[in-house]
Amino acid sequence: MSVTVSTLQARISGESTAGSPLSTEEYFVNMGPQHPSTHGVLRLVLRLDGETVREVVPVLGYIHRGIEKMGEHGNYRQFVHLVDRMDYLSALANNWAVTMVVEKAAKMETTERIQAIRTLVCELQRIQSHLLWWGVFGMDLGGFTPFFYGLRDREQICDIFEKTIGARLTMNYIQPGGVMFDIHPEFVKDVKAFLNYLKPKLVEYDALLTGNVIIQERLRGIGKLSAARAIALGATGPVLRASGVAHDLRKSEPYGLYSQVDFDVPVGTDGDCWDRYWVRMEEIRQSIRIIEQLIDNIPEGKTFMVKPAAKIKVPAGIHYSHLETARGILGVLLVSDGKEAPYRIHCRTPNFNNLWCIGEMATGGRIGDLVAMLSSIDIVVPDIDR
Amino acid sequence: MGVITDNLPGVLEPLPGGSVLVTAVDQLINWSRANSLWPLTFGTSCCAIEVMMATGAARHDLARFGAEVARPSPRQADLLVIAGTIVKRMAPRLRTLYEQMAEPRYVMATGSCAICGGPFMYHSYTTVRGADEIIPVDVYVPGCPPRPEAFFYGLLTLQKMIKEGESIRHPGERRRPVLAALPEGMTLDDIRKEMQDLLSHDANVTMTDAVAAGAHYAADLKDF
């Protein structure tokens, strides 16, 4: 057989490829799996020339739990709670992705109310996810205070979720055939109060971080990714939109109630860290717009169409559907053989593809830039490893 | 663990009243250790958001217990919070991190993944079923993920445990692991009330209750 398989050891002991005019010694440094700015257990093997990054070799698998294998041994409802633990910062969108493919394949009907609730909670969670990202981004760049501001406001959304869903992080809320519970009677009031609370806070965020000259210096022109390269590297979500491609499934293939609301897709121009920062900040504002349009018009109706104990069978064949999480396109590819358990279930996760860009972005930058880039991609490692 | 703790009992014990003095020094050391648990910045998955980030953040504020000084280097950390799933590939690294920490070191396993593998227990070919298969664990905090309040309960339990230990006479001796689970039949209001009680009396967690709760929990598991 002509195909040869390599090892990590062979990969990182390769020849030096840098054309440095000064004959400095390059060396390998392990960043991670335990490192404050890899957001979990990501390991990056860096080839450094002094402070300059010559090459980044991501090493994955430090949190690979085999969710796809586990999915083959359970039914569809059991798979929903597993995907909560993939991208836990947009757990509801993950639930929805699985639900969407199952509902589409099994031809389940849903009501307008179910879709409205799903859209609302997903947008709330998008804000929550971006708030957390904003805080951690500030911390990665060396300013600690943004972390506390971001998480302080995130807690408010956690409270709203807690009332309706009963969980703060891993929701297991959106189920094939509906949602687990109807919304709490105070949901509408709470969400409105929160939006009124958040709007002035966004101005405060801008004062603290966005307008800071050090932030501008650190981010502008760093980690550039052209539109063509971003698509070729499989980037989606804010990473792709920052490169100037207005590709947002909420607009191009509307699901839920996104076709009924009016919102803009923020796009960047240069595809640098600053654009990624700006796009996410703008997305928070757009999510606020979406919620404001929906919150007063939640239609009446049933909140679940199928009893939770009902067995779901999906007709044999390949089914695929995807949606836009806070980080990009999450697709679920379901291969069914007509039984209660999926024959094969595969998740196309946004972080997996987005992380792949780091190799291209970081080469030639500094270590400090690498941290900014990693943070601007907004990775969640369990979503990469699954 | 240093010249003082090694030699102090030998010097002091024979003296009249030396035993009292040793106990006093012991209490002082335990007090300082219990109130200065610097955690390692380490989290593998979902639990890291809840028990490392949300607890440290403004609403819950880990700093109240003097534990907000998260050290990125294991050498300077006292508390290893295993926040999230441990898989086979991570296991040797976790062990290394634990070995790199300087004595005395404490380990908290938060979340069902770190306790037993949690939702990834069956049909997973990589998930380690419980971090205690790799390193000794002092306190278990159940939940998936545990709420920040649950983490605080675990932290207070650990403080209690440290304060009851004998650092000088028996340095490094481990207490048996404690499950910081809440007793059965508790409601949210009970928890809030108990948290307020706890906060008003410095870390008055009764160990026996926690252990009893642990037995309860184990019994539940059997039935399950």
Add this chain to the structure above:
Amino acid sequence: MAWQVKTIAQRTGELLPGSPWTAALYVLLTILAVTAFVTVAGLVLIYAERKIAAHFQCRVGPMRVGWHGVLQSIADAIKLLMKEDVVPRDADALLHILAPVLSFAGMLLVMIALPMSPSLQVADMNIGVLYVTAVSGLGVLGILLGGWSSNNKWSLLGAMRAGAQIISYEVSATLALLVVVVFAGTLQLSGIIQSQDTGWWIWRAHGCGLVAFAIFMIAGTAEINRTPFDLAEGESELTAGFHTEYSGLRFSFFFLSEFLNMFVLAAMASTLFFGGWMPLHVGPSGVGGHFAAFNGVMDLLPPGLWFTLKTTAIIFLLMWFRWTFPRLRVDQLMRLEWKILLPIGFVNLFVSAACVVTGFYFFAR
């Protein structure tokens, strides 16, 4: 009102011929007092930093150990003392142990030159400013040795960053110091303070004092490795930088000297630009001064309190910086120093020299 400066060294010198043993006891007591001061000040600063940071971040900070957590630093100190002291197997053991001591010693030696009040200064050298600049440079040696001897790439990287950064910014800091030296006409710290009895240099020297103060604060923040210049131990980049491999007591040396360097910086800034222990005076205090009455009121506060107030205010400013700004990148750091601060510093020094020669500043003698 003329201030009589009497340092502890002078008093010991007077005692020495008559009763050498008393003098020796005096020296011993002084050493103990300085060490005790350093420890207590360090603990207080650490507590203050944690509390102030907490309140900047909508938190409450340490609350559980003592009243509002006042004993928190003591608990931390005892714990660090009792913690295992790790020397990595492949580290250079001697240098690994020596490094924190050097770092600590550099800071301790500066302490004896700081004038805290007319009677509270250990030694008043006639080259005080030079001494402080020189000895505080010792700290970087400790950092470099610590980073190198740990045999850890992150430590080494952090140490190299620290070395480059501290040595670069030393230049600007010294240029800013020289402005005051030029105006005061002396290198002696008590002399510099005495020269401000008609007003502090920050406003008497027209713009020069203010510019020099700004440069000194920026360069000083960089020298003590605090945000936005904390590249040597930037957590998100280099795990813990040069002290990654340090634990227990020796880590606490680094930790303590880091905080006390902040005190030293604040004390030096207040000495040079805000008159140290000198109360706020406007114009000559004697008969004929327009503001003599105002000066008299200001003299009611004891000089030690003035020093404490000024130093505390500057320390608060430094903490404010730390909890507001993000971190610079390595090359931006160097650009800031060599392309921005240094030229401004030189021009500023030149302008101040011109001011001194022409006597163009407030209350010139």
Add this chain to the structure above:
Amino acid sequence: MDALNLIAAVQALHPAAQARAQSDQPTLTVAADALVALATQLRDDPDLRFDLLETHTAVDWLEEDRFELLYLLTSVPHGHRLLLAVNIDRDAPVVPTVSQVWPIAEWLEREAYDMFGILYDGHPDLRRLFLEDDWVGFPLRKDYEDDFMLERPE
């Protein structure tokens, strides 16, 4: 372009491509040796412009003794999707790489190698992605057995 037109357009490019039944996406089955040429055409054709390889994975049809490789292509400018399926022999799972067409395929193919043991001919850096280099077996194969893995008690 809707599904039928899309299939017709691709079949015009590559007549050997067969429409696959039982799929909710426009799906075409192609032979392994024609894959790279077709992929390049699909990416560069101005009417098709499949510039994003949205995902790539494999399905282990144990009873039929074959692997089915699935390439989900998306066109960002046109907004249409196409699923390419390639059947390969389970005993000699070799397929040419498409990583020169879509760079992201480098990782997706590494994942497929890691999980199914599919060998990609011409891949620049073929090694395991999630598991250690010395891992025995390919976990997502249907006949994978592991002493460590627990079965859920019924």
